[in-house]
Amino acid sequence: QKEVEQDPGPLSVPEGAIVSLNCTYSNSAFQYFMWYRQYSRKGPELLMYTYSSGNKEDGRFTAQVDKSSKYISLFIRDSQPSDSATYLCVFIRGTSYDKVIFGPGTSLSVIP
Template sequence: QKEVEQDPGPLSVPEGAIVSLNCTYSNSAFQYFMWYRQYSRKGPELLMYTYSSGNKEDGRFTAQVDKSSKYISLFIRDSQPSDSATYLCAMKENSSASKIIFGSGTRLSIRP
């Protein structure tokens, strides 16, 4: 079993829709949870970062972490064509020597 599982998609939704992206994980020691966005032919860039459980909101983006279910989500409200990209979840234990593990990414397309 992979440490981090993510549905690869592709996911196609109309402009203005609410998008829900999810990841599950198996390592209960993960404490830091991130969402990265990767445009075609570019490196990933950090979108959202959450420590432990709870919600975090930044503009149209909301990140949720449910550690009891080992499940994290990213919601995008009022989706725009510019949101079309691959979204990768990433996780890390609370240790200075722990590596950052990425999901396989979900390819999202927003139709105008």
């Protein structure tokens, strides 16, 4: 079983739709959770960070963590064409950078 699983997509939605991006994980040692966004021909950039179960909102973005079920989600409300990118879920299971695990990413296209 892979440590982190993420549907690669591609996911295509109309502008204004609510988008749900999900990752599941198998390692209970994961304590911190992030989402990075990667635009085409660019490096990833941090979008959201959380460490507790529950929801965290930032504008149109909501990060959800369910530690008991071992999944995390990123919701995008009122999606815009500028949200078209690859979204990477990221997990941390220690205090060294070699304990940071990146998911493979989901490619999202928001169609005007």
